[in-house]
Amino acid sequence: MNNILHLKGQLAQKSSPSKPGPANLPKDKKVTIEHLASLRNDLIAVKRFWETSPVDINPLVSAYYTDVVAKSNRIKGIFPKGADNKVVGAKFTSGLEKKHIITHCITPHLLSNAIDALEKAIKLAACFGDAVSFCNIKDIHAKKHEELFKDISRSSFTQIVVDAYYLERLFIDNSSPDLANSAIITLYETGVTTEKIMKQLGLDVSRARIIDGTTILLSPEQYSQLKAKAPYLIAMGVSDIAELEKDMLLGNTSHVMKIPSPSSEPTIGVIDTMFDKRVYFSEWVESKNMLDDSIELRPEDYNHGTQVSSIIVDGANINPDLDDGCGRFKVRHFGVATSGRFSSFTVIRLIKEIVEANKDIKVWNLSLGAALEINENFISPEAAILDKLQFENDVIFIVAGTNKGHNPDIRKIGAPADSINSLVVNAVDFQNKPANYSREGLVLSFFNKPDISYYGGDRAKGISVCSPCGQASVMGTSYAAPWIARKMAYLIYIAGLSREVAKALIIDSATSWSKDSFAPYLMGYGVVPIRIENVLQSKNDEIKFIISGTAEKFETYSYNIPVPINKSKHPFVAKATLCYFPSCSRNQGVDYTDTEMDIHFGRLKKNKTSTSIESINQNRQSDEGYFALKEEKARKLFRKWDNIKHIREYLLTEKGNKRQPKTVKENGLWGLSIKTKERLGTTGKTPLNFGLVVTLKEVNGINRIEEFIQQCQLRGWLVNEIDNQTRLDIYNLSEETISFE
Known part of the structure; x- marks a missing residue:
């Protein structure tokens, strides 16, 4: 085996040499005057709507595109860039043929100017017949037809025509989800505080229920009122009460295990259900219940969290077939949920509080997951806080890919396995095939989650863990993730690698030199090898x-x-x-x-x-x-x-x-x-x-x-x-x- 080499040298840096050329349509394409007039009428309707709106905010207007559009082909002429134009949301249309819907928050002045600019563009476009073509715009850039440009500049006219080519329509997006329970709602960012908007709508929402300015927790009654009065303010919404996806217990034994006292081993953070201090390895775990003292805990609330921590501390000893060569790890365990339902709002607040108070921990294991599927148009609030924490702090989350459970209709992964910065782990059986309980990506119709797969057990052969009742055999993605947390901790703490390099090594170790025979939306980039040497050597x-x-x-x-x-x-x-x-x-x-x-x-x-x-x-x-x-x-x-x-x-x-x-x-x-x-x-x-x-x-x-x-x-x-x-x-x-x- 060869050791991995770390090349250190001067990487050169340079700014972008290219500047965008003048706007034009694709070759042989054109934009009709009828289409320009349709967009103008759309904006007139938008303006009338906002003149009678019950909320005093800058207008929101959504652009429905003809395709998934690049940044360079989005609106620039109809709504020029600047402080009075801000993109506040983007989603895809449903169905096989994806199209962008991008929402802007613009000033009333810019809205009026856009209508006026389209009027002028329509008037000038009539000089070219019933449509403006690629060749027409090419001639304009060559400074032909200069006599036409009295009321509108050449650049403004050509950019408006190009904008129109990529647009189907402009409208007010009134779509909003149906939610029965308490809901975590994100409003479009309009520059007006959420408290002020809620007061304008007659809704009383305390500051304690607001996260990150625009995301709020509403009761079922409050959400119903918001949806009835101003559905166009709702950018996204999910139910606050999430049911934990279930892992499967295959059996228990009373086998007594022994373990030495901890010394200088690295510490991995675990955020899960409760930890039972009566288990044989409790000396290795520093645990804290983060829930309110009024919440009564039952024996089953200690199972999942204790089992996950047992793999991180002593997994190689309990599972000799999966001895990864990483040794043992200490655990700092935080209980944030019970075994049944949990409040996403509460978990989001607790995760942020936990990570910011434990800066010494670089690797976090999160094997909790929601039973419901993720939304195809936005990231879950739980995943978003993980991504934010990982961008702002030198940490990485290892997240379980969630299980199907007993509902055959559930296929897509659940929150927070849609976290983009996290390393998301699905499960395979011991023949390296996707476990039958594994759920699948994609995330936002594009991001290929899960990232990797590891052994999570199946009915033929489970993963051995320590539960409050003794040694148990289990299966689930919850028990695949801790093995990757161990490897990640080894690479960062012991091998001394950055989290970026460590993550790349883990993913690279799962790939092969042949074309994949598996579905990447089920297995990610492949199965990570068992031994740490096979990650750190070639x-x-x-x-x-x-x-x-x-x-x-x-x-x-x-x-x-x-x-x-x-x-x-x-x-x-x-x-x-x-x-x-x-x-x-x-x-x-x-x-x-x-x-x-x-x-x-x-x-x-x-x-x-x-x-x-x-x-x-x-x-x-x-x-x-x-x-x-x-x-x-x-x-x-x-x-x-x-x-x-x-x-x-x-x-x-x-x-x-x-x-x-x-x-x-x-x-x-x-x-x-x-x-x-x-x-x-x-x-x-x-x-x-x-x-x-x-x-x-x-x-x-x-x-x-x-x-x-x-x-x-x-x-x-x-x-x-x-x-x-x-x-x-x-x-x-x-x-x-x-x-x-």
Whole structure:
């Protein structure tokens, strides 16, 4: 086995060199005057609606697009960018053909101006007949027809026509969910406080029921009143009372276990149901009941939490077949729910309070999950708080992918397994097949959750845990997640890796060199190997290296990666995994992640004026002179806006033949480029850390790692081998208590 290499060197940074050209329609397309008039009439109706609205806020108007649209093709002319125009929500239409619906909050002045601008555009468009075409706009940019532009500028007119091409209609979105219980409701962000809006509607809501400004807890009666009076204010809503998805108990035994006292082992945080202090490993667990003292606890409220913590503390001893080589871990356990129903509102508040009060804990296990399915158009409130905490703090959550339970109609995962920054774990049986209780993604019709899978047991063979009644055999995603929490804690605390690199290593270890035979929406990127050595090492014919850094500008890159050459060829196939923890905006709906990192990795190639990268996945987004893909294709093919990027070549061709070595280009150098884009158009981009894992597999089975190390050192890279035993020895020494006599 080869050790993983950590390459340290200067990653160059540069700003985006490109500036958007003048707006135009796709070639051979046109926009009719009839369609422009229809959009104008839509806005007139919107204006009349808001003139009679019972709430005094800036108008909301939703844009119904013809497709899933890229940021560059969204409204710019009808509602010009600026402080008086803010995107406050985005969702997809239902059905197989997805289309964007994006909601704007604009000022009354901008609304009037938009109607006036459309009037002028319609009048001018009539000079070109019954429609404005690509060629017409091309002529306008060439400064022809200058005599026509008296009441409206060339740029405004062309941008309005282009806006209209991508729009079907403009309207007030009155859709809102039917909820019977207390509800967690998020209002569109209008610049007016939630308290003030509620008072205008005659609803009395205390500050204690407001989260993050626009998200509030309402009683069934209050929600019914809000929905009747102002459904257009509701951006999203979910029931507050969630039923815990059930894990399956296969049997109990009274086998007595023993364990030594804890010493310098790392601590993992567990947020779950209660912990029973009578179990044999209780000395390893610091537990706290976070619920109100008035809530009466029953014996069954201690089962799930105790079982989950038993895997984290002593899982390898209880399950010899799953001995991962990670040792034991201490646990700081917080009870936030009972075994039945729980309040999402309460859990959200408690999770935030717990993480902020325990800054020393980097890895958190959350095996609680809701029985109800996630919504396809917005992230659950529970997942959103996890994503926010992970962006703001150097922590990672390992989240169970939730179980089907006894309801055959439940298929999609439940909250908080829709958390994008978290590492979400589904279960497989011991034949590496999806467990029959596993639920599936996608999240927001796009994000591929779960991320990975691990052993969660089945009826043929369960997972051994310690319960308050003794040793038990169980199955469920709740018992797959703690195994990954152990591995993540080992990589961060003992191996000393960043959470970005650790997450990338875990995901990369689950991938293979052949085309997947499983459904990614059930198993993620694959099954993580049992032994930690198989995460921290590679096979003898593989070179695995990590690069970590911070994206501060548009492009972070290196054109200086020397891949070994044999007989004037590169005898390798490659794969790469990139992970980062972006800021997320729940109020943006389906456009949830604020930052995109687009990865290019492969051989260098010379263009006429510059050097570029021939990426191993044929990614040409952002390449000079390359027409961008449609947004939906870019998301599907290159995971645009996803915070996990995994690109790879397969060892075998479509015909089953082994891949041939690659032609050498540009002195045998390969390059890495990470291009960073902000969705919300913020000017001062916050630097964002990333972790990248690259694996090169020698197609002839030859070990070329020493040659690679030598060439990297000659090129100025500092190469550190990640030796598992050495890292473990260093950790143990650093945690020793020294007594001074």
